[in-house]
Amino acid sequence: MRMMALAVEQSAIEAVVVVLPESSIMSLASVLDPMRAANRVAGREVFRWRLLSADGQAVPLTCGVPIAVDGRFSLPLGGDLLLVIGGFNLERHAGTRFLATLQECARHFDMVAGIESGCWLLGRSGLLNGRKATAHWEELEDFARAFPELQVIGDRFVADGKYWTSGGASPTFDMMLHVIAERLGQASALDVASIFVYDQMHSPTDVQPFVSLGRIEARDPELAAAIRLMERTLERPMTVAALARRLSISQRKLETLFARILSTSPGAYYLRLRLQVAHRLVRDSGIPMRDIALRCGFDSLSAFSRAYRREYQASPLKMRSANRAAGVASARDGKR
Structure with missing residues (x-):
């Protein structure tokens, strides 16, 4: 035995x-x-x-x-x-x-x-x-x-x-x-x-974050809480003042946290986060642009297009077309 x-x-x-x-x-x-x-x-x-x-x-x-x-x-x-x-x-x-x-x-x-x-x-x-x-x-x-x-x-x-x-x-x-x-x-x-010097084993029920905060969560919990709140409200973005109220801190303190640690403002970071999600949907999905705009907190397609162009130097439609063309070319190369 x-x-x-x-x-x-x-x-x-x-x-x-x-x-x-x-x-x-x-x-x-x-x-x-x-x-x-x-x-x-x-x-x-x-x-x-x-x-x-x-x-x-x-x-x-x-x-x-x-x-x-x-x-x-x-x-x-x-x-x-x-x-x-x-x-x-x-x-x-x-x-x-x-x-x-x-x-x-x-x-x-x-x-x-x-x-x-x-x-x-x-x-x-x-x-x-x-x-x-x-x-x-x-x-x-x-x-x-x-x-x-x-x-x-x-x-x-x-x-x-x-x-x-x-x-x-x-x-x-x-x-x-x-x-x-x-x-x-x-x-x-x-x-x-x-x-692998991996010092934080996660349980399966830990929620997937949009943003990986690393040590920020322990070192600056108020900043981490602000980012997590932004993640949860992409579809209906809040004003910086409303974010601060929800977090029970002053707007000035919130702005100071973002400037000191991330070298940006809360508003700019919030917008960038929304545009990053939109960028993935533009490139990797067939979701209509108007639906992407609404999902990422833009009241109109024109406002979304302007913000997207400023961030990625191309309109959402051009970015989607270019990505599809690149995919077709890649498929052709794979058949050679």
């Missing part, structure tokens, strides 16, 4: 990582490096993984680096962990055949995770129906609208049964630490976090 238990303990956790073109290298690293580090900490192969792509060819990531893979994502396939990493232009990289393969393969894994846009693939495949799930904070509203049968929440990562979803690279790192803690124990997870 003791020998059998030892044999079970020594067996490696089998992981399959599926990565699609135009994914983030940080999301890929957040999956692979915690497993590598767990092997290092354990002094043996506790994780064994294969890297697959939809067609078995090297995958170009958003940074331009091609990632070699071990093979094609195809049947039959099984193991302990199935982790699907997606990025931009999913409809171009994952069609009905990919979704059918995902549906069938999911039956043969103990855990199935959608990472960044990989959560959309789990949603489209029907694997998340009736479950809780999350997506990147920029896409939460669109994700909820696309899959009304899901309970979409803004947590860093979500585990509902064997199906997991993660909203970005940093939450994915947290998710992998959580997997390591479940499989190998909390001490191993802490050892892995320490290798």
Whole structure:
């Protein structure tokens, strides 16, 4: 019996990582490096993984680096962990055949995770129906609208049964630490976090922030609270005076905090935050410009266009057209 238990303990956790073109290298690293580090900490192969792509060819990531893979994502396939990493232009990289393969393969894994846009693939495949799930904070509203049968929440990562979803690279790192803690124990997870000098392990229910505040949250809690309030009120922005009242500090103090720490004014930072969200929607969605303007707190399309042009030196329509043209050119290059 003791020998059998030892044999079970020594067996490696089998992981399959599926990565699609135009994914983030940080999301890929957040999956692979915690497993590598767990092997290092354990002094043996506790994780064994294969890297697959939809067609078995090297995958170009958003940074331009091609990632070699071990093979094609195809049947039959099984193991302990199935982790699907997606990025931009999913409809171009994952069609009905990919979704059918995902549906069938999911039956043969103990855990199935959608990472960044990989959560959309789990949603489209029907694997998340009736479950809780999350997506990147920029896409939460669109994700909820696309899959009304899901309970979409803004947590860093979500585990509902064997199906997991993660909203970005940093939450994915947290998710992998959580997997390591479940499989190998909390001490191993802490050892892995320490290798990367990662000193704040988040729980899955921590809310995804629009802005990563780092040490500001502990050092300047009033500034952090102001930014979080701005995040929550993008659609109906408040005046600086109203922000100060809500935060129970003087307007002068609020202005001093932003000037001292961020070298800008509260109003300018608020506007920049709204425009950053708008910029993502302009480039990466087909949402009408008028709806983007309203969603980001602009009373009229003309006011939105003026502010956007000042920030990005192009109108929203021109920016969307240029981005689509670049996507078409990239697709053509990939077929050569």
